Amino acid sequence: MRIISTIFTLLFFAAISYGQNKNESKKEEHQDTISIYKTFRVDFKEDPVREEVFQTFKNYLYTREDQYKDNPYWNQEEQEKYGMYDFSASLIYNGGLGQLDLQFIKDHIDILVLSIDKMEEGLYSISAEYQVKGSLKKKKDYLKLLCIQRVDAIRENGKWKLQNYRPYYISDWKSYNTKHINYHYSKHYKFDKKEAKQAENFYQKLLDTYKLEPKNKSIDYYLAGNSVELGKLNGFDYFGISYTTGMTNMFDGEITSSIKIFHAHELVHFAFYGTKNVKRNFLIEEGAAYFLGSRIHNSKDYKKTLHNLINDIKNNPDYTIGNLIEQNNDKIPFNGYDYKYPFGALLCKMVYDKKGKKGLKKLMFSNTYKVENLKDVLKNLLGLKNDRQLSDNIKKTAENI
Numbered sequence: 001m002r003i004i005s006t007i008f009t010l011l012f013f014a015a016i017s018y019g020q021n022k023n024e025s026k027k028e029e030h031q032d033t034i035s036i037y038k039t040f041r042v043d044f045k046e047d048p049v050r051e052e053v054f055q056t057f058k059n060y061l062y063t064r065e066d067q068y069k070d071n072p073y074w075n076q077e078e079q080e081k082y083g084m085y086d087f088s089a090s091l092i093y094n095g096g097l098g099q100l101d102l103q104f105i106k107d108h109i110d111i112l113v114l115s116i117d118k119m120e121e122g123l124y125s126i127s128a129e130y131q132v133k134g135s136l137k138k139k140k141d142y143l144k145l146l147c148i149q150r151v152d153a154i155r156e157n158g159k160w161k162l163q164n165y166r167p168y169y170i171s172d173w174k175s176y177n178t179k180h181i182n183y184h185y186s187k188h189y190k191f192d193k194k195e196a197k198q199a200e201n202f203y204q205k206l207l208d209t210y211k212l213e214p215k216n217k218s219i220d221y222y223l224a225g226n227s228v229e230l231g232k233l234n235g236f237d238y239f240g241i242s243y244t245t246g247m248t249n250m251f252d253g254e255i256t257s258s259i260k261i262f263h264a265h266e267l268v269h270f271a272f273y274g275t276k277n278v279k280r281n282f283l284i285e286e287g288a289a290y291f292l293g294s295r296i297h298n299s300k301d302y303k304k305t306l307h308n309l310i311n312d313i314k315n316n317p318d319y320t321i322g323n324l325i326e327q328n329n330d331k332i333p334f335n336g337y338d339y340k341y342p343f344g345a346l347l348c349k350m351v352y353d354k355k356g357k358k359g360l361k362k363l364m365f366s367n368t369y370k371v372e373n374l375k376d377v378l379k380n381l382l383g384l385k386n387d388r389q390l391s392d393n394i395k396k397t398a399e400n401i
């Protein structure tokens with residue numbers, strides 16, 4: 001209820017400011033065609049620096065698609081530190097590295113810059129609302145509010161550059177480091193060192209047992225106490241699209257989570273994220289994390305979804321092994337859970353039961369991205385001659401768990 005009323009208030013406010021500002025803040029056309037509006041609060045006369053920051057924000061949007069690396073409108077230090085340096089982009093555009101699609105923004109999104117406020121000397125903060133195109137003018141379209149982004153601007157070599165909101169936001173946060181995990185949390189967060197040690201032990205044991213050398217030497221683990229903090233960490237005042245309880249960015253070795261200190265499932269992903277160039281099937285990536293992580297530390301959910309899957313394999317004619325292994329989503333009706341996790345775990349369990357840790361490691365470091373490759377690797381590890389045998393074997397295992 002609270003969420004709904006907040007959105008109402010916000011939209012009401014946005015509608016008012018938009019209305020008040022209709023004449024003064026005409027669409028900024030001089031670059032070209034992204035629809036960027038601003039509210040009365042973004043008053044350039046009152047503070048001319050706002051205009052420079054506003055221009056930087058626009059320049060960044062126009063140049064990012066073609067110039068993701070060494071973008072002149074984003075803080076260079078962050079660009080060097082992170083592969084995916086613009087944290088909120090992956091949630092806004094539902095993609096990662098360099099996937100901002102300028103045409104998509106032009107065609108589908110209206111941006112309303114709500115405020116550009118001075119935070120301290122040399123630091124401004126931008127709040128920008130992203131909305132389905134045209135919907136700012138229609139009734140009931142608060143539901144089409146995608147997100148409100150928060151991004152900062154700092155001075156770098158005499159120019160304004162965008163920067164994630166995170167450095168300012170967490171500047172008074174605490175940290176606690178184990179050997180592989182650097183935890184970051186606010187002073188409000190009830191941090192439990194014992195749990196952090198359990199996580200470290202679990203991770204270390206994975207590395208030892210499977211003799212792994214993960215790509216990331218350490219993991220930066222940002223603990224959000226609630227969904228508001230999670231949003232801020234990823235550059236949002238509000239995020240309606242891709243709402244989540246956590247984000248894992250293996251590429252840059254970091255997690256933001258509003259769930260817990262010891263997240264076994266995610267740690268499995270990190271441990272097996274190696275330097276080898278392996279194209280892993282989603283079923284195996286998630287299946288292994290589910291089998292090695294969730295099975296032990298979230299066993300209730302694990303058992304429940306596995307039980308559901310087995311039930312569907314036995315009784316639901318659409319849940320054939322062929323459809324499942326090919327991830328034929330069109331043919332598999334949703335039945336209250338994501339089949340890919342328990343089904344992937346089932347495949348990993350079969351290999352583990354037959355060939356132990358070495359077998360599972362082999363499965364994890366084989367190219368299984370294409371279904372044909374996945375089937376070949378499984379047949380090889382399980383000692384089966386053809387697809388028919390593989391399919392029968394998986395079905396039999398499922399039915400006898």
Ligand SMILES: [Zn+2]
Binds near residue numbers: 265266269286289
């Ligand atoms: Zn996962």
